[in-house]
Amino acid sequence: MVADAAPSVMPVQAARPSTGLQVRAWLARRSEAVAIPVAAAVAGFLLFGVFLLALGKSPLQLVDLVYRAGFGSSFALGNSLQRAAPLLFTALCVALPARLGLVVIGGEGAIVLGGLAAAAFAQPLAAFPAVIAIPLMALAAAFAGAVWIGSVGWLQAYRGVNATISSLLLSYIAIAIANHLIEGPLRDPTSLNKPSTLPIGDAFMLPPMPVIGVHWGLGCGVIACILAYILMDRTTLGFAARIAGGNVRAAQIQGLPVGRLIVGFTALGGVFAALAGFFEVAAVQGTANGTLVAGYGYTGILVAFLARQNPIAIIPVAILLGGIEASSGLIQRRMQLPDATVLVLEGLLFLIVLMSETLYGRFKIFSPHLWQAKAETMPAPAASAAA
Amino acid sequence: MEPDAPATGAIGVETIGMTKRFGAFTALDDVSMKIEPGGFHALLGENGAGKSTLVKCVMGFYAPTSGSVLVDGREAEITNPKGAQARGLGMVYQHFTLVPSLTGAENLVISRADAPAILHWSSERAALADFMGRMPFKLNLDRPVAELAAGEKQKLEIVKQLYLKARFLILDEPTSVLTPAEAEEVLGLLRAMTDRGDLSVLMISHKFREVETFARSLSVLRRGKLVGGGAVGVLSRDDMAAMMIGERTTRTIAARLGEPDPEREILRVEKVTATDVSGLRHIAIDDLRVRAREIVGIAGVSGNGQKELADVLGGQIRATGGRVVVAGTPYTGKRVESRSRRVRFIPEEPLRNACAPRMSVAENLAFRAFDRRGDDPQKPPTLWLDKGAMSRRAKDLIARFKVKTASSEAPIATLSGGNVQRAVLARELTDPVDLLIVVNPCFGLDFAAVSEIRNRIVAARNGGAAVLLISEDLDEILELSDRIVVMSEGRLVYETLAAEAEVGAIGQHMAGHH
Numbered sequence: 001m002v003a004d005a006a007p008s009v010m011p012v013q014a015a016r017p018s019t020g021l022q023v024r025a026w027l028a029r030r031s032e033a034v035a036i037p038v039a040a041a042v043a044g045f046l047l048f049g050v051f052l053l054a055l056g057k058s059p060l061q062l063v064d065l066v067y068r069a070g071f072g073s074s075f076a077l078g079n080s081l082q083r084a085a086p087l088l089f090t091a092l093c094v095a096l097p098a099r100l101g102l103v104v105i106g107g108e109g110a111i112v113l114g115g116l117a118a119a120a121f122a123q124p125l126a127a128f129p130a131v132i133a134i135p136l137m138a139l140a141a142a143f144a145g146a147v148w149i150g151s152v153g154w155l156q157a158y159r160g161v162n163a164t165i166s167s168l169l170l171s172y173i174a175i176a177i178a179n180h181l182i183e184g185p186l187r188d189p190t191s192l193n194k195p196s197t198l199p200i201g202d203a204f205m206l207p208p209m210p211v212i213g214v215h216w217g218l219g220c221g222v223i224a225c226i227l228a229y230i231l232m233d234r235t236t237l238g239f240a241a242r243i244a245g246g247n248v249r250a251a252q253i254q255g256l257p258v259g260r261l262i263v264g265f266t267a268l269g270g271v272f273a274a275l276a277g278f279f280e281v282a283a284v285q286g287t288a289n290g291t292l293v294a295g296y297g298y299t300g301i302l303v304a305f306l307a308r309q310n311p312i313a314i315i316p317v318a319i320l321l322g323g324i325e326a327s328s329g330l331i332q333r334r335m336q337l338p339d340a341t342v343l344v345l346e347g348l349l350f351l352i353v354l355m356s357e358t359l360y361g362r363f364k365i366f367s368p369h370l371w372q373a374k375a376e377t378m379p380a381p382a383a384s385a386a387a
Numbered sequence: 388m389e390p391d392a393p394a395t396g397a398i399g400v401e402t403i404g405m406t407k408r409f410g411a412f413t414a415l416d417d418v419s420m421k422i423e424p425g426g427f428h429a430l431l432g433e434n435g436a437g438k439s440t441l442v443k444c445v446m447g448f449y450a451p452t453s454g455s456v457l458v459d460g461r462e463a464e465i466t467n468p469k470g471a472q473a474r475g476l477g478m479v480y481q482h483f484t485l486v487p488s489l490t491g492a493e494n495l496v497i498s499r500a501d502a503p504a505i506l507h508w509s510s511e512r513a514a515l516a517d518f519m520g521r522m523p524f525k526l527n528l529d530r531p532v533a534e535l536a537a538g539e540k541q542k543l544e545i546v547k548q549l550y551l552k553a554r555f556l557i558l559d560e561p562t563s564v565l566t567p568a569e570a571e572e573v574l575g576l577l578r579a580m581t582d583r584g585d586l587s588v589l590m591i592s593h594k595f596r597e598v599e600t601f602a603r604s605l606s607v608l609r610r611g612k613l614v615g616g617g618a619v620g621v622l623s624r625d626d627m628a629a630m631m632i633g634e635r636t637t638r639t640i641a642a643r644l645g646e647p648d649p650e651r652e653i654l655r656v657e658k659v660t661a662t663d664v665s666g667l668r669h670i671a672i673d674d675l676r677v678r679a680r681e682i683v684g685i686a687g688v689s690g691n692g693q694k695e696l697a698d699v700l701g702g703q704i705r706a707t708g709g710r711v712v713v714a715g716t717p718y719t720g721k722r723v724e725s726r727s728r729r730v731r732f733i734p735e736e737p738l739r740n741a742c743a744p745r746m747s748v749a750e751n752l753a754f755r756a757f758d759r760r761g762d763d764p765q766k767p768p769t770l771w772l773d774k775g776a777m778s779r780r781a782k783d784l785i786a787r788f789k790v791k792t793a794s795s796e797a798p799i800a801t802l803s804g805g806n807v808q809r810a811v812l813a814r815e816l817t818d819p820v821d822l823l824i825v826v827n828p829c830f831g832l833d834f835a836a837v838s839e840i841r842n843r844i845v846a847a848r849n850g851g852a853a854v855l856l857i858s859e860d861l862d863e864i865l866e867l868s869d870r871i872v873v874m875s876e877g878r879l880v881y882e883t884l885a886a887e888a889e890v891g892a893i894g895q896h897m898a899g900h901h
């Protein structure tokens with residue numbers, strides 16, 4: 001299915017005007033990184049359509065509902081963007097360690113600890129003005145996330161513990177700790193049905209961003225993605241991390257501090273995931289409670305993989321996934337489908353994206369050699385063949 | 388296992404005109420060799436001489452390009468290891484193939500092709516006890532394999548083959564994991580079995596002493612050809628070493644210009660001890676020195692600690708004792724150290740050890756210098772990645788070192804082995820070098836690439852660099868070195884000036900005679 005879908009996307013790159021062999025070869029190589037995930041996503045949606053047909057539902061109605069509930073009105077768009085905000089951060093918690101070759105799936109734990117730290121620090125800071133208190137709350141959250149996910153990196157680098165497993169297990173531990181504190185020492189006695197910490201207070205609540213009306217988590221998330229891109233792509237630190245991710249032996253032989261790079265980048269990933277928790281508390285809930293465990297950490301994994309661990313690509317993918325999640329209520333009501341339907345879609349997408357990872361380098365059309373060879377033997381036809 | 392299997396007793400094996408080509412490379416060239424029933428035959432040769440290829444063809448792992456195998460005097464078409472087993476051929480590998488968590492008895496029973504789905508352990512045990520009663524090897528089959536010592540595991544591997552009714556046993560360097568006493572015992576018992584006519588043995592070995600003590604006849608392979616052989620006792624050690632190593636024809640490469648500088652000692656390895664990751668191999672290097680404008684070649688048979696020495700020098704494993712000194716101060720392989728003291732390390736198998744295969748050629752070419760600020764090692768590394776400079780430098784290096792690649796943006800894994808090595812040399816040898824450490828630099832490369840790469844190494848030396856060349860290719864060592872050191876069983880056992888080197892003496896030390 002993926003293979004079938006790929007050719008429909010490819011002509012996009014070939015149709016561009018080519019000014020030379022290098023440009024064409026460069027385009028061929030770069031377009032692979034766009035075409036394959038897009039084709040995989042399309043294949044995932046098609047497969048989900050088959051699933052809906054099997055249930056006797058109309059896939060087109062679902063597309064219509066996702067569009068209307070996710071992006072159709074300014075209210076719907078705002079709702080989608082609000083859901084996209086934490087996904088931006090949690091996807092970074094996957095994408096940064098991924099550059100070092102680690103699959104970290106424990107962002108959920110860092111969100112919860114980040115949110116809890118922010119809420120817990122709000123009380124002792126109550127006497128301070130918001131300008132001072134809010135950054136300190138964010139700092140507390142960031143610190144908690146850095147320690148939590150940084151320890152995943154430490155365990156991997158210095159003790160050889162698999163980062164995927166340790167991050168998942170540490171995430172359970174983090175949620176258990178948070179539950180214990182929220183239901184115990186930090187519980188607001190007036191929160192009866194829904195155990196929560198004391199509210200952080202209206203003074204410390206973040207205002208919505210101007211114009212868009214969505215909370216600041218979105219803006220900060222977008223900035224975080226851009227900064228992460230610059231870090232990975234434009235700094236020597238990011239380059240060193242990519243060497244270590246590309247081949248740890250080569251990095252060691254170059255004398256690069258592999259262990260410190262791993263701890264540093266996982267800790268930074270943890271900072272981002274924890275900031276998602278901070279914004280959920282300081283901009284949405286006003287208190288830390290069970291709603292922090294909303295699965296943003298897990299959806300973030302899907303976002304990062306769909307974006308091929310590229311921080312810039314995370315932005316549109318997170319908004320798309322935010323829209324799909326925002327529409328789940330309407331889908332449930334209008335199509336009489338269970339709430340878990342959206343999870344089925346996400347699961348299918350994830351599986352197909354993971355499968356598509358094996359397709360890179362398989363399609364000749366993306367090979368720069370092909371385009372160069374064509375141009376050598378037949379100067380003109382490369383462009384006409386694409387049209 | 389039926390107590391009285393129909394076919395017992397040793398069988399003979401003969402290869403006729405065995406040839407195996409891998410592409411243009413001839414690994415095995417028209418080898419005809421006969422092992423009599425009840426024989427104990429040793430197969431000698433250097434790394435890459437074709438010993439493993441030959442036995443793999445016999446065992447059906449490889450389909451020979453031409454040639455055939457006679458088992459017990461009849462032509463046998465063996466297409467897979469199962470077929471070999473059915474004809475009574477068994478092989479014991481260098482590495483253990485037992486299941487560590489199972490006991491010896493369980494390992495034996497599950498290895499049987501005809502083991503039933505439901506095992507009757509009482510009858511199996513009785514059969515095993517009966518079988519072991521007829522074996523010279525005494526083993527406790529009720530202990531998990533993981534608890535057994537290496538010698539016992541090796542015995543169990545052999546017993547497993549005999550249990551599978553092997554009447555012709557191939558041993559691939561069987562004693563490389565054993566202590567001398569264990570080796571003595573295992574080979575002694577096997578020799579006794581061949582004397583009784585129960586078994587024939589073909590043993591791959593590097594160790595002359597073993598061959599002289601236990602084998603009855605031997606063959607020597609060199610570069611895929613059978614170059615000699617005969618009865619043990621007739622051939623002297625010098626004969627064997629000469630056959631193994633052959634006439635050395637030195638190819639013409641750039642002459643070494645100038646003499647090593649006795650005043651400038653660049654590398655000193657003092658009493659360094661280290662253990663590899665598995666904890667099995669130990670090295671102890673008492674004293675190794677390399678001076679400026681000198682190539683010191685470390686010769687040795689694969690697996691005698693060269694890899695561990697290289698890993699210590701490259702900072703991949705930590706020495707458990709002693710120290711490495713470069714230019715007068717201790718050296719641990721950190722980036723600041725290698726930069727300020729101009730140390731370059733070129734590991735073996737460059738694509739696997741020195742490159743990130745999926746990153747581009749340009750990026751791989753930048754590994755050493757991407758964070759350098761103005762070529763000054765004293766300045767702190769820069770934070771911003773200068774992609775323009777990276778790309779310009781890559782294009783320059785690709786042109787200067789004639790790296791054949793579709794573009795500087797192509798993943799380095801798409802290059803041929805010779806071009807990967809050219810790219811690595813381009814990266815490591817462009818700026819002034821004081822110490823160059825290279826491991827098997829030409830392994831698997833074609834003739835032209837080999838000459839070019841060796842020339843580059845000599846050029847670095849002529850430019851004043853101290854070069855430590857660790858190589859399993861004795862030709863390469865003889866061709867390039869000013870001084871030759873032989874490494875055996877984790878130690879440096881012999882040293883000679885290249886000008887005075889005697890190949891026979893080097894070969895003997897490589898084979899473990901000091």
